[in-house]
Amino acid sequence: MLLQRLEAAYVARTPKSKQAHDRAQRVTPSGVHSNFRNFDPHPTFIDRAEGSRIWDVDGNEYIDFTMGFGCLMAGHAHPEVVKTIQDAATRGTIYAIPHERSALLAEEILKRYPFMDQVRFTNSGSETTMHAIRLARGYTGRETFIKVDGGYHGAHDPVMVWATEDGERDMLSQGVSEKALAALVTVPFNDLEAMEAAFKANPDAISAVIVEPVLLNVGVIPPEEGYLHQLLDLCHRHGALLIFDEVKTGAKLAYGGACEFYDVQPDIVCLAKAIGSGVPLGAFVSSKEIMGKIERDEVFHTGTYNSNPICMEVGLTTLKNVLTKDVYEKPFDLNSQLVDGYNALIKQHDLPAMTVGIGPNGNVYFLKDTQDVPLEDRAKHFASNHGIFDLIDHDVAKAYLLAMLEHGIIPVPFSVTCSEQWTISIQHTQADIDRHLEAFADVAVQLKEMVAEKVNV
Ligand SMILES: Cc1ncc(COP(=O)(O)O)c(C=O)c1O
Structure with missing residues (x-):
């Protein structure tokens, strides 16, 4: 239910992205120039980006944590x-x-x-x-x-x-x-x-x-x-x-x-x-x-x-x-706050998820089944391309992404495999991290309900 509602809201919010994708698809396989960029029901098409912000062709503004698949430690348009x-x-x-x-x-x-x-x-x-x-x-x-x-x-x-x-x-x-x-x-x-x-x-x-x-x-x-x-x-x-x-x-x-x-x-x-x-x-x-x-x-x-x-x-x-020697401390500190904030919310809502962070990067894994693999062993299982694919609940991961988009946050690259990560650039601010966590606080409640519904089916 949640996933359908979020997908419908995404489609309603991004008509120009859909138009751009339809046009691109006529001249380009899947309408994208790297297979990783395709996304169902259609990818978001971007107009411009600056600092920690990115705007799509429909005028929606997002705080971007994907930073060009991790390219932009310097942030957008430094x-x-x-x-x-x-x-x-x-x-x-x-x-x-x-x-x-x-x-x-x-x-x-x-x-x-x-x-x-x-x-x-x-x-x-x-x-x-x-x-x-x-x-x-x-x-x-x-x-x-x-x-x-x-x-x-x-x-x-x-x-x-x-x-x-x-x-x-x-x-x-x-x-x-x-x-x-x-x-x-x-x-x-x-x-x-x-x-x-x-x-x-x-x-x-x-x-x-x-x-x-x-x-x-x-x-x-x-x-x-x-x-x-x-x-x-x-x-x-x-x-x-x-x-x-x-x-x-x-x-x-x-x-x-x-x-x-x-x-x-x-x-x-x-x-x-x-x-x-x-x-x-x-x-x-x-x-x-x-x-x-x-x-x-x-x-x-x-x-x-x-x-x-x-x-x-x-x-x-x-x-x-x-990217001088002195600039790394701030984004690393912001990343620790983000990871700690995620972990606290995951714990508070008892979500089948876990967060791992290092340096300026972090990721949240949404797990299919918390019982199967003990927490301490999970990193080993994720550390293979097949392992991660099998262990992730792709529906929950997609709901997370769409729900965060609804809050104006692109948390990780558009993927439902949890195989990417967020990047905190030197242009992200404390306010960006606070907004990200406020958004996840709301999304975590929705995901909890989704997981509960799944268990009850
Ligand atoms: C670790 C690593 N090596 C190589 C590549 C390939 O780089 P490119 O996409 O620039 O060809 C990537 C792309 O994400 C990567 O993450």
């Missing part, structure tokens, strides 16, 4: 970023001939990763992980690599795979090359025994392990204490490299990303999202020794748009002037 884009555009949008600004940005990135020597730029997270894996293979002369399950590393062939409960593989897409996948092994997160076994089963064959240091594509799942250090040790004992996919943690979890936060020094770091404040900017960072493969043209890294001047300038402004 004045310095906007000015940088305006100025940079007048000097040309692309040269595809070297210019000085790329070295300046590389130097800025290396300040955050002082144990690394060199940087190459790309245009997205997917491109970055693709090149990082290729570099690791080229450097070690080994083809097989390990993907830690629960991670998402983009849309290129060998990473488009999940492990199922029984250890089988499930491809995220048709058209992915089975042959490319032959060189892939998947291992659960936070499981060093399984990792050791995978190395032993593939002696002298593993080029690298790629891992999200905090799983941020199954909500928020932090590593267990010591896991990342021991993983690094294990990789090196077996002659493999460790690749940190910091696309969602870089310049967010700390000034120096997850490497600083956990004090770990992997062999290659992949960056994108926050370093570019929303422009298409990615980078991989490594030692001179490993990057030597690219320098000698033994591993190929190219791209027409790489290090284009606008992205370089935006990256520079973002890292040098906007």
